[in-house]
Amino acid sequence: MLQLLSLTLAYDDTRFFGSVMFTDPTHPDDNPAAVLVDHTDEPPWFRLTNVDPDGQDRSVPAMVEAERIMRFLLRYTPERIGRTPADFPQP
Template sequence: MTLQLLSLTLAYDDTRFFGSVMFTDPAHPDDKSATVLVDHADEPPWFRLTNVDPTAQDPTAPAMAEADRIMRFLLRYTPDRIGRTQADFPQP
């Protein structure tokens, strides 16, 4: 399954954040969008993901895997937004 990013919304304060990532399936544009909620966590990887679809909580579900990849990318390049440093986000 190939997903296309539809929307990414994050709200920050000095050390915490929350938001959502929405995806659409270009092969099925009329289907309901996949939505993953993002919340701050106090330990690596510094965020929690929850799929709005209760049957798709598996981290390997396409929307969960893509949301994880996006969040790791964003936080690696903006760690100061959540009170972290580059050392908290080692390169793979």
């Protein structure tokens, strides 16, 4: 299980970028997993890139958690990127 270490997002009027970092409490001496976040113009309105070139698969735990966090944030603050709640339907 990963723990959130850092979440940084920068917004302008309609775009955002940032990063999400996680630590693994079972391996505290390992380097933290980091995922870069960038705005896109179509759903889901963000793109994730793992800084580990071998970790680009969407099923990698850091990618799964970063996606979950971004969907949560954008569902509750869509106006920050020029969207409405309708752009983020509930599952």
